[in-house]
C-alpha cells in the first residue's frame with residue numbers, strides 16, 4: 001500500500017496531551033502539549049492556542065490565516081491546526097522553551113549585557129519590517145508578546161490583533177472595544193482609533209523601553225504612566241494619558257540606558273505618525289550601534 005498521504009499540519013485532538021498553561025489573555029490561551037500519535041511519549045512538544053470563549057472563533061481563524069503565511073526567523077513558526085471532533089479550532093505552533101521577554105529578562109538579568117538587549121531589539125525590528133512588507137499591522141507589539149528561543153534568538157509570538165491593510169488603505173480603524181493595551185498605543189490610536197504601520201513603531205519604542213529596563217515590573221509602562229498621571233482614575237485614565245502625551249510627556253530614560261538608545265526610543269514617539277522613524281531606519285541604527293564599540 002502506498003504510504004498514505006498524511007497532512008503534517010493536521011493535528012488530531014486525541015493525540016494532543018495537555019501538559020501546562022503557557023500564557024493567557026482575555027479571549028485566548030496557550031498551552032504546552034505533547035503531540036503523541038504513537039502513544040509512547042516519543043511525540044513532540046507543541047504550543048497550542050485555543051479560545052476561552054466560543055464567539056472569538058473568527059479572530060482565531062484570522063490569526064491562523066495570518067501566521068500560516070509568515071516565514072521569518074523572528075516570527076514564531078506555524079505548525080498546523082487541530083480542528084476535528086467539532087469543537088473550536090486550535091492553532092498549533094512551535095514551542096519556545098524560554099517563555100516571553102517578560103519572564104526571561106528579569107530572571108537572567110545578571111548574564112544579559114546591553115549588547116544582547118540591542119540584539120533582541122534588532123531582531124524584533126527585523127520581524128516587524130517583514131510583517132509590514134506583507135501589509136500587516138501588528139497592533140499589540142509589547143515585551144509580553146516576544147518569545148525567547150535561546151539567549152541569541154527572539155521571535156514575535158502572537159498575532160491576535162494583527163490586521164491586514166491589503167486593500168491599499170494605510171490604516172486600520174479599531175472597531176472592537178476589547179481592552180486595548182493603551183500604554184503601548186500611539187496618540188492617533190487613542191484619539192481617533194486609527195492604526196498605521198507607524199503606530200507599531202510607537203509600540204516598538206515602548207517595547208524597547210521595557211527591554212532596556214529588563215522588564216522590571218516596578219518600571220513597567222503602566223506603572224510609570226500611572227505614577228506620572230496620578231493614581232489610576234478609572235475611565236479618566238485614558239483621557240489623562242492622551243492629555244499627557246499631547247503635552248509632549250514621554251517615558252523617561254531607563255537607568256543605565258545609553259543616551260543614543262534613548263534617542264532612538266524617542267524617535268519612535270513623535271506625535272505625528274509621519275515624523276516617526278520606520279523599522280528600516282531602526283534596523284540600520286541598531287546595526288550601527290552593534291558594530292561600533294560605544295555600547
Ligand SMILES: CCS(=O)(=O)N1CC(CC#N)(n2cc(-c3nc(Nc4ccc(C(=O)OC(C)(C)C)cc4)nc4[nH]ccc34)cn2)C1
Nearest residue numbers: 022023024025028029030047094096097099103145157158
Ligand atoms: C494573547 C493572549 S494568548 O493567551 O493567546 N498568549 C499569551 C502569549 C503571548 C505571546 N507571545 N503567549 C504565547 C506563549 C508561548 N509560550 C511558549 N513557551 C513558553 C515557555 C516557557 C514559559 C514559562 O512560563 O516558563 C517559565 C520558566 C515557567 C517562566 C512560557 C511560555 N511557546 C510558544 N510558542 C507559541 C506561543 C508560545 C505564551 N504566552 C499569546
